[in-house]
Amino acid sequence: MLVRGFRYKMKPDADQEVLFRQFAGVCRLVYNLALEQRRDWYRQYERETGARLNYTAQCRELTALRSAYDWIGAVSQTCQQQALRDLDRAFGHFFAGRARYPSTRKKGVNDAFRFQGREVATERLNGKWSAVRLPKIGWVKFRDTRPMRGTVKNATVVLDALGWHISFTCEIAHNAPINICPSVGADRGVVNTLVLSTGERLSVPPSLEAIERRHRAAQRVLARRKRGSTRHRRQLQRCARLAARRARIRRDWQHKAALHIAQRFGAVVVEDLKIRNMTASARGTIEEPGRGVRQKAGLNRSILNQGWFGFETLLAYKLEERGGILVTVDPAYTSQTCSACGTVDRQSRESQAVFACTECGFRAHADHNAAINILRRNTASMRMEDGHQLSDEVRTGSGLLPAENPRGSLRGRC
Ligand SMILES: [Zn+2]
Numbered sequence: 377m378l379v380r381g382f383r384y385k386m387k388p389d390a391d392q393e394v395l396f397r398q399f400a401g402v403c404r405l406v407y408n409l410a411l412e413q414r415r416d417w418y419r420q421y422e423r424e425t426g427a428r429l430n431y432t433a434q435c436r437e438l439t440a441l442r443s444a445y446d447w448i449g450a451v452s453q454t455c456q457q458q459a460l461r462d463l464d465r466a467f468g469h470f471f472a473g474r475a476r477y478p479s480t481r482k483k484g485v486n487d488a489f490r491f492q493g494r495e496v497a498t499e500r501l502n503g504k505w506s507a508v509r510l511p512k513i514g515w516v517k518f519r520d521t522r523p524m525r526g527t528v529k530n531a532t533v534v535l536d537a538l539g540w541h542i543s544f545t546c547e548i549a550h551n552a553p554i555n556i557c558p559s560v561g562a563d564r565g566v567v568n569t570l571v572l573s574t575g576e577r578l579s580v581p582p583s584l585e586a587i588e589r590r591h592r593a594a595q596r597v598l599a600r601r602k603r604g605s606t607r608h609r610r611q612l613q614r615c616a617r618l619a620a621r622r623a624r625i626r627r628d629w630q631h632k633a634a635l636h637i638a639q640r641f642g643a644v645v646v647e648d649l650k651i652r653n654m655t656a657s658a659r660g661t662i663e664e665p666g667r668g669v670r671q672k673a674g675l676n677r678s679i680l681n682q683g684w685f686g687f688e689t690l691l692a693y694k695l696e697e698r699g700g701i702l703v704t705v706d707p708a709y710t711s712q713t714c715s716a717c718g719t720v721d722r723q724s725r726e727s728q729a730v731f732a733c734t735e736c737g738f739r740a741h742a743d744h745n746a747a748i749n750i751l752r753r754n755t756a757s758m759r760m761e762d763g764h765q766l767s768d769e770v771r772t773g774s775g776l777l778p779a780e781n782p783r784g785s786l787r788g789r790c
Contacts, residue, residue, distance in 0.1 A: 378550045378697060380526065383543040384506075384518040386533070395513050396533060396540060400487040402451040406441075407459040408480045410434050414467065431464040452511045455489040458530075487535035493528035493545075508542060518542055537616035538624070555699035557642035561751025563710070563743045564647075564684065570633060571743035573751040578633050584625045591618040630687045638694035645754040646688065647707030705753035714738055715748040 388396055413421070414429055421429045438456055442449040448456075469475035497509045506520035508531065526548030533542050561573035568577035594615045601608035637644060692702040713720045714731075716738035726732040731745040 378526070378548040378693075379529075380546050380548060381543055382522065382524045382546060383541055384521060385538070386540040386542050387505075387517045387519065388540055392513060392516055393540070396535070397487070398447075399451050399455060399489045399513070399533070400535065401483070402448055403455050403459045403489040404481045404483065404486055406438065406448070406456045407463055409441075410437075410460055410463050411478055411480060413437070414463070431460055434460050434463075450512070452489075452491065452495075454492055454495060454511070458490040458492075488532055490530055490532040493530050496528065496531045498524070498528075516542075537613065537620035550697065552697065552699040555642040557640060557700065559643040559645065559751060559754065560637070560641040561645045561747040561749070561754075562637070563747040563750055568743065571741065571747050572637070573744070573747040575741070575744050577741075577743075578636070580629050581625065584622065584629065587618060587622045587625060591615065591622060594618055627686070630690055634687060634691040634694050638691060638698055638700060642695075642700045643703055643754070644691060644695060644700070645703045645705055645751050646691075647710065647750055648704040703754050705750060707750065707753075710749040710753070711742065711746045713745075713749050715740065715745045715752070 413434065418429055421427075421433075425433075427433055435457060438453075438460065442453065442456075463478060466475065466478035470477055491510060495511050498506055499509075499515075500506045500520065501517070504520065505517050507515045507517050509515050510531075510533070524544060524546060526546035529545045529547055531542055531544050533540060535541075563571050569580045570578040572578075594611065598608070598611045598615055601611050688702065695702050709720050711731075712722050712724060714724060714733040714735060717733060717736040719733060719735035721734045723734050724731055725742060727742075729742055730739065731742040732739045
């Protein structure tokens with residue numbers, strides 16, 4: 377069984393938007409009240425009622441609250457129960473040591489509410505538009521950009537800087553096929569965003585760099601605005617919109633790149649980030665050539681560093697769906713090791729982009745060399761066991777392919 381999310385941009389009319397804001401506001405209030413109750417009244421509640429203050433107890437409290445205030449009762453009860461469930465889960469994570477103490481939800485940051493799957497229905501209107509029926513709100517149009525699969529478990533309506541969106545969580549029945557595709561190593565590049573052991577290089581689209589520049593410029597303007605003024609508020613919205621678009625472009629690229637890899641390879645070997653943090657210092661000390669390269673390298677790194685965990689997650693589920701596997705290995709010295717003769721020498725890093733072995737003279741793209749080493753970390757043990765051989769292409773490391781990016785448009789990616 378697979379669980380997948382499908383997110384669409386909504387187009388509520390004026391009345392529906394008022395309802396959306398009301399729903400989001402009331403659900404936020406319920407969440408915050410429940411949080412306060414757990415924080416401040418916990419002991420008192422237990423003393424007076426003899427019962428633990430948990431999800432069930434708070435649901436009972438919710439019923440009383442709904443009958444006391446009409447405007448709270450006007451909002452769907454499931455949405456409010458889902459808010460309580462969220463809080464219960466947040467406390468669960470906190471007590472298990474996985475997360476920090478739950479914080480209050482804020483207007484403008486946490487504007488969302490969730491329905492259960494059986495409460496909502498969708499209908500296709502035409503090639504571009506569909507509509508979803510939400511309890512106590514009615515039919516709301518959304519831009520149908522990709523086909524949905526499986527059965528809807530729940531539907532969340534959320535507001536971000538780019539408007540209202542709906543995201544469906546679906547369960548899909550699935551049996552993974554047997555995967556016989558070859559293995560590949562992948563390294564987070566410096567000049568290119570992602571480099572595979574086949575020599576293939578994947579780069580983030582130029583539009584991401586453009587939007588990054590615009591976002592930085594907008595933030596500089598924001599710093600000059602007087603706090604609390606109308607112009608400050610508008611500029612803040614502008615920054616938030618740019619940040620949201622940047623996140624969307626990055627996510628889109630990650631989906632496409634991960635799909636591009638998952639479709640062709642059975643096992644993908646990547647560096648284990650937790651170990652990487654300890655060994656990363658050597659990389660930063662190497663002198664870098666031009667200024668433009670340095671800036672772009674910094675950008676590439678920041679983009680992938682920020683999104684690396686997300687990228688790994690996407691890649692892992694896309695591989696799993698196809699019967700493949702994502703393997704993490706210790707990345708120590710992968711960037712300083714020669715993939716031709718195995719010599720480890722920091723001097724071999726001629727520059728950020730070029731690897732030139734001080735022992736055997738082997739030259740390659742630095743990230744390509746690292747990607748081959750990463751792949752070997754996994755396949756070395758396999759070769760001993762069943763005579764598994766690396767392909768010629770990987771062994772020589774020569775003949776780099778020209779930069780190749782995933783297809784531009786992939787409708788219904790996943
Ligand atoms: Zn060498």
